[in-house]
Amino acid sequence: xxxxxxxxLIVLLIPFESCRKTECHRIINIINSTSDTVILAQKGYxxxxxxxxxxxxxxxxxxxxxxxxxxxDCWEDILAGGKTWEIFIVDPKHxxxxxxxxxxxxxxxxxTVLKHYLITLDDIKKQNFTISYP
Numbered sequence: 001x002x003x004x005x006x007x008x009l010i011v012l013l014i015p016f017e018s019c020r021k022t023e024c025h026r027i028i029n030i031i032n033s034t035s036d037t038v039i040l041a042q043k044g045y046x047x048x049x050x051x052x053x054x055x056x057x058x059x060x061x062x063x064x065x066x067x068x069x070x071x072x073d074c075w076e077d078i079l080a081g082g083k084t085w086e087i088f089i090v091d092p093k094h095x096x097x098x099x100x101x102x103x104x105x106x107x108x109x110x111x112t113v114l115k116h117y118l119i120t121l122d123d124i125k126k127q128n129f130t131i132s133y134p
Contacts, residue, residue: 024074028119029130030067030087037062038114038133039090046101053101056088056111061133075129079121089115089133 030040041058061067069087071078079085091112096102102110115133124131 023076025076025129026071026074027129028069028075028124030061030069031130031132032061032063032065032067033132034134035063037092039088039092039095040067041088041090041095041111043086043088043104043107045104048101052104054104054107055099055101056090056096056107058088058090058095060092061089075124076121079119079124082120085119087117087119087131088113089117 032038032040038061039056039058040061041056044055044057046053046055088107088111091114094112096110100110107113117131119131
């Protein structure tokens with residue numbers, strides 16, 4: 001009886017195995033190909049008294065460094081249906097102070113944005129899930 005239940009479960013699970021994705025990328029590599037230290041940042045949102053405000057959260061990104069943008073889900077799923085992901089390269093001399101939020105339209109006023117990437121699934125596939133700054 002024990003073996004027949006086990007065999008039955010295997011027969012039930014075989015069709016699901018064939019539904020697994022053949023491609024699943026959980027990392028986008030970002031490379032600083034310049035001789036400058038910059039800030040690699042992503043947009044953060046905060047709700048303040050019913051108003052959505054923004055800030056850039058980031059850290060120093062050194063020359064020649066590769067940073068892995070890791071996610072638990074596949075980037076193919078995250079960016080499906082025309083969705084995008086934003087990455088900002090910012091001058092460290094003019095980067096918003098931590099924990100300061102502002103209108104989302106003010107990102108380029110509060111920061112010196114050197115490069116703004118609006119990542120789409122088609123674009124990142126063409127680049128083999130790698131972005132090279134500049």
